[in-house]
Structure formats: structure tokens, C-alpha cells
Amino acid sequence: MTQIKVEDIIQRIEQFAPSYLAEDWDPIGLSFGTSDKVVNKLMIALDVDADTIQEAQELGIDLIFTHHPAIFKSLKTLNTENPRRNEYINLIKSDIAVFSAHTNIDAADYGMSDWLADAMELPKGREIISPSYQEGYKKLVVYVPERDVEEVRRALHNAGAGEVGDYQDVSYSIKGQGRFTPQKGADPAVGKIGKEEIVNEVRIEVMFPSQLTTNVITAVQTAHPYEEPVYDLYTLENEKKVYGYGRIADYEATTEEMIGKIISKFDLAGLKYASKDPKKLHKKIAVFGGAGADYYLEAKQKGATLFITGDVSYHNAQDMLRDGIDVIDAGHYIESVFVSEMSQVINKWKKEESWDLDIFPTKKQKDVFKFS
């Protein structure tokens, strides 16, 4: 079992939902604690609030990982007289670190938008409602002595190279011979000074998003046995990868049917909706996590006639009906899928890397709204 620190978890989250996907206004990241703090107990929650802090204190939690950032408004004082500030003081006193991934999780592949679409059983092959980031690709070609191929390949994949669509660890290899003559001053891993050396090598090719270039080059330089690894770096003209918020899919259901499905999937006591005909059959349905009302026209443009989101106002709903769109306001709290989904993802990392870590999905967090 490997003891881990806050920074180890952050590094994996960064690969899953890179911070460059987050909006500029979004205060994601480590809001409390230090990155070299050892983590034995991790709690996962939608928000940091009085309930989750108390739960974390009782469980002896080292790090809380939340979707919504803990500090959204700038602080001018930090005294116990304001309830929210008092929560912050409690976190600091209890030495509990807090890390958040918000709009980067919303935009990530298989992040919040896809979790919600999954829960609503929208089929895969979904379209993004509001693209937020486009990313080009690079290719690295590196020549590695045969005996070190697996180690270098593993290092490349750990750095995030070789993810293509739904496939991981994608690479291409071909055998060949590398030649070199070490010169005075060299300290060769193979061969002798002044003597030409011929080594059986493998050419490995991997593709990766441009943002990972430094990671990937560092990984290959660290794992490669040679003093001077030879590699080529190419910028690819391939179609860029698009990230963004909300998902649309071809799916036939009425507003009424979707309401029933959402209530049962998320175990809701109720929800709001606006529809001129709840029995009308929709062919394209859109889902947008959080408060997505501002994006309904983008969903309409892409063919959706039912828009599912949270925090819809009276005037939002009026506008949508005027534009011929039915809306279901399932509440912002359906984003609590973050807790179960992220727990599963981190549990997978824990197994892969033999982390000595206990994961606690929050049990005390609940929706602030009730129905009567």
C-alpha cells in the first residue's frame, strides 16, 4: 500500500478534468490545506457546508473533494461572527484540506454532463450543447532500447498519452536499429566512448493533447535509459477535440415520461416543469447540469425540444415555452451524482495505484430545498 498526499490525488484529478477546462471566474483547486499533507481519509461531497464539515470532523477526514468550490466570494474578514466564515475557521482548526473541481468536471469527458445524461439514460454519441474549449493534438515518436520498451510506454501512458476516444493506452511500435558513437564527455547507458554502437531499438509512437506536452516529454526523459533520448515531436492537423457543457441526444420520450424517470433515478420528492403538452413526444432531449437556463437556445438550435436543468426562474420558463421548448427543473442538487460517480473513479485509481486510502462519500449532505 502506498501512502499518498493531497498532491497525488490532485495530479490524477488533473488528468481526468484538467484545470484549463475551467472558466476563468471559477475558483477551483485547493482552497484549504497544503498539497504535501498525507491523506488517509478522503471525503467526497457536492459542497462544503456545516453538515459536511461536521461529518468530516467526526470521521477524521484529511481532505474533502467537492464539486462546488468552497470559497466563491472574496473574503474581507475571517472571524466567527459570520456563519460561512465560521465554517472556514472550523476547517482550518480541524486541519481539513479542501479541493474542488467544478466547471472543469462539467466540461470533461465522462464528467458531470455525461453522468447526468447517463442517469437520464440518454444514449451515447451525445452532442455538446455549449462547447467551451478546443484542444489540438501532438505526436511523440521515441526510439527506445528493446529491454526498456514497456517501462517507457507505461511512463507515457501515465503521463496521459495514448488516449483516443474511448480507448486508453494506444500506441504503435516497430522494431529497428539505433546507431551512435559516444564522444568524449558522454556517459552512455549502452556502448563505449569512440566506438560505434548498434542497438536493437523500438520506435514508439503516441498521440496526446497539446496541453500535456511538458508532462509527456518529462515522462519520456525520466523513464528512458539513454543520456540523450532521441525523440521527434509533431503538431498534428487532426480534428481538434472539443470539450463543453451540457449534452443532447436522440431520445424519444415525452416530458411526462422524463419527469417520472428523473424522480425515480434521483429519488426526488418533486420537481418543477413547464410544458404546454407534457404528453408530446420529443425526439431530441438536452440535459445541462447546474443552472443551465441561459443555454437553452443553443440546445434548441441543435434540435432539442426538451431542456432539463436546475435553478430555472419564472421568466426563464416563460421564455422557453415561447420558444417551443419544454423545461424540467430537476433542481441543482441532482449534481450530487458527483458523490457516487467520483467515489467510483477515485476507487479505481486507488486499486490501480495501491493507495492506502479510505474513501467516504458524504452521507449527511442533503438538498437545501424540500417539497410540501
Ligand SMILES: [Zn+2]
Ligand atoms: Zn453546480
